[in-house]
Amino acid sequence: MGLSVLDELPVAERDGLPEADHRLAPTSMDEAARLLDHASELGAQVLVWGGGTHQGMGYRVGPDIVLSCENLTSIVAYEPDDLTVVVEAGVGISVLEALLAEHDQTALLSEVPGIATVGGAIAAGVSGWRRSRFGPTRDRVLQATLVTGDGRVVTGGGRVVKNVTGYDLPRLATGSFGSLGLVAQVCLKLWPLPSTFRTVMVESPEAALDIAFRPMAILETGDGAWCYLGGTSQEVGEQSTALGEHFVDELEWPEPVSADVVVSIRVPPSELRSVLDGLGAGRPYVAQFGVGETTVGLDIGDIDLLPDLRTEVEDLGGALVVTEAPAELYEEFDPWGTPPQTLEIQQRLIARFDPRRVINPGRLPGRI
Amino acid sequence: MSSALAGELRSILGDDGVLDRQLELHVYGKDSGITRGEPSVVAFPESTEDVVAVVKAAKRHGVSVVARGSGTGLAGGAVPLEPSLILALTRMNEIEVVDVENRSAWVGPGVINLDLSNHTYSDGLHFAPDPSSQSVCTIGGNIANNAGGLHCLSEGNTVNHVLALEVVTADGDVIELGGPAPDPIGLDLRAVMVGSEGTLGIVTRALIKLTPNPTAARTLLMSFRSVEDAAKTVSDVIAAGVIPAALEMMDRLMTVAVERFIDAGFPTDAEAVLLAEVSGHEAAVEAEAEIIRAIADDNNAIEARVASDAKERQRMWLGRKSAFGAIAQMNPDYYLHDTVVPRTKLVEMMRNIYEIAERHQITMLNVFHAGDGNLHPLMSFDASEEGVIERVKAAADELLAICVALGGSLSGEHGIGLEKRDSMGLVFNEYDLDAQARISEAFDPDGSMNPNKVLPSGSRCFDFGRPIPEGTWV
Missing domain, CATH: 3.30.465.10 (Uridine Diphospho-n-acetylenolpyruvylglucosamine Reductase; domain 3)
Known part of the structure; x- marks a missing residue:
């Protein structure tokens, strides 16, 4: 009798992996397939891990096996x-x-x-x-x-x-x-990549949306607002002049929000300002104007405001999604919110790709 | 059976909402492709409730449902193959609401593509997908086929422009996929509904993403002594970091045909003509047009000129869009192919096209979206000529096989339908096809929505992987 695939595959070495019975790093898709087939046979739960930066999203998974992608780097x-x-x-x-x-x-x-x-x-x-x-x-x-x-x-x-x-x-x-x-x-x-870039500080992101023709991004944080331009030097130059005087000739992106709890709020673009106003001052955020998304950082003591905010956002046809939080928060506050109405079809789809529900079981909205 | 169904449909839709006389049915037996079927009955719903009632009635009568817009599809997607009800959605043509601030609009599936753009023009917005049939094709059909067009080089196919869909399922339930905010949570069913050719459900309303109208545009006409020089120009333009709104190529047979048809000002002595459009900010288009012109010169262009005014620009595009009219004048029949290869394989593919045309003695003209490697070899023939249909079919099969061998795919914008269903095995193995069939099964377990399209029969005959455990709720 040969060794189980669990004993044959390389052990994962990436830092920060969660605890599990097995932490493995297949080196090919075939190895990953053997691992998942075996996990299916065992009825084991598998948590897939890349860099770990998005692991704060969704319901928690208590894995028997962590499948690290650290050896799938071609x-x-x-x-x-x-x-x-x-x-x-x-x-x-x-x-x-x-x-x-x-x-x-x-x-x-x-x-x-x-x-x-x-x-x-x-x-x-x-x-x-x-x-x-x-x-x-x-x-x-x-x-x-x-x-x-x-x-x-x-x-x-x-x-x-x-x-x-x-x-x-x-x-x-x-x-x-x-x-x-x-x-x-x-x-x-x-x-x-365009030949010329410029980050222009703007007074009002809403006004910048009207002035710039399809800019790469318009972001607002607690420190100000910026319009990101890219294109030919003529185009960038003319638009930049129309937008404001303060600029740098590169793309200066803000630091992503870091806090105890980080949520992503998604609304129709025109509703973004009222959502930001509702949040009040002092919380770190990066808001994407023209898109309708903002990430917001909260202290753990602040999370009481989330349920009402979620109701408001969902009424607008949007969602409030947890992207980072301490483990215990997931017990108290649903990381996704109201699941979509199409849960039944989603469940039928998943059953046809992962019938034993091996990979990240229950992670998605509706705990599917 | 079907007469009982027709009676029931009349009670739902009224007399003028149902067709079931033989001659009328015959009209709805095909789309703009070359295959034909015979529907049992044609229904014209006017609301989502009508669609629900019709789908449920069809289900009770064991008749499958084939959705149809204007019938401009070229892949046979709207051809009824078995006792089928044609659900003609053309009366659901209301532009319900335009939300200028959010750049979106709720529309019915029967809205004509160009009508939406005309409707929102004064708001500075348009619906980006622009297939050549845009003055007659419906948005529902665009969604079903994930339609493209001249401008999808920079804007992408229809799927990039759909925010939400209201869909009637095979069971007659009404579901909404996607939403007005970015990144709706859960699996993105909206994305798989677009391009599903009516096999997963019936789209009854769509929230369309609108695109700002460019404030300026320049059109260039470039002519070359060889297809190679033209193709090299296409590659060099992309490599220079310029993604034009459109980048179209025509070969000599095509420009000659167009010039006989209308006076578009295309040079008929050049082996290849490129039309490029750059659009956006005034300062951008000026500079980008100059970059493209210089690249064409570097690649030995006979001529490279920017249209001097709106009139000349319109004339150039009219020439491009008249290609199919020009073909109709040459021979009674044509077969328009739609394949896609990596852009770097364009020249090699064109050589193969000419070789195949010569070997099968078929007139093959080329007009295509060069910027994204989307070829449209067009075979012009007279079907009454003995053996010609067989030669056309053989040539088409060879084209597909070579295209796939060069790393390409079966269809860039027309869809699979019936036409390419049985060629799916060229690009997908049995596991891939089985996975595709599983997607279809999850939406439509009984296979009553436009059956036997897209996937070849037997795709789901295998039993790969582990069986779904007993008691699992599926």
């Missing part, structure tokens, strides 16, 4: 002239962006990624601040290869920038938190 294919790159899940966003920058290109993932991985950003469905101009991350996931909860390797989409061949599995996988499978490999659509 840049599988990079074709600058096609504006596409294929990478494995564990590739760091900063590593990828550094490579792309050599060719004056970008994947438009997080501008301040820390140790976040490509797979983590896609599984969590998070986007960078430049989505105001270029759309969310999901619009650039051209192909996705998933390792399903029962150990199948399935691919959807294709390595071309325009494609309508079959159901859009790549977009469905974006933000799926592994419920359809480990997002093991993706092909991303890239954009060329």
